[in-house]
Amino acid sequence: MPNIDWDQLKTAEQIAEEERRARVPAQISRAQGRAILGLRGLTPGVEAYIAQITDQEEAMWADLAWNHTSSWNRYGSPFLTKAATALGLTESALDEMFIAGEQITI
Structure with missing residues (x-):
């Protein structure tokens, strides 16, 4: 009888999330x-969202992300x-935009 590592088992939701992330580029x-x-x-x-930011530090980070970074990360970007x-x-709309964005050659 095979040894089962119960800590390695995943729910259907976890599997679906991993499959979704595998299809979406992590960066464009x-x-x-x-x-x-x-x-x-x-x-x-x-641009309207950025313009309404009143906190100076948050505005600085938004400006850096919008105008000065070389890439955008799909996951973990505040x-x-x-x-x-x-x-x-939605999350799925963002995923689709990253997938479409990756196909753009400039």
């Missing part, structure tokens, strides 16, 4: 990200998370 270039936002008509919404929430984007 800032140019690709801005291009896909522009193609989807979302650039004005992002700016991306906050901007997506402000735009009303």
Whole structure:
């Protein structure tokens, strides 16, 4: 009888999450990200979100992410998370945008 490591078992939700993350690029270039936002008509919404930030430190991080980074990370980016929430984007919409953005050649 095989030895079963019960700590390694995963729920259907965990498996689905891992499969979803495997399909989505973890990173795209800032140019690709801005291009896909522009193609989807979302650039004005992002700019409006950034303009309304009143906390100086948060505004600095948003400016760096929007204007000065070389790449955008799909997971773990506070700016991306906050901007997506402000735009009303779902996790699946963000995933789809990263997938589409990765296909853009500039």
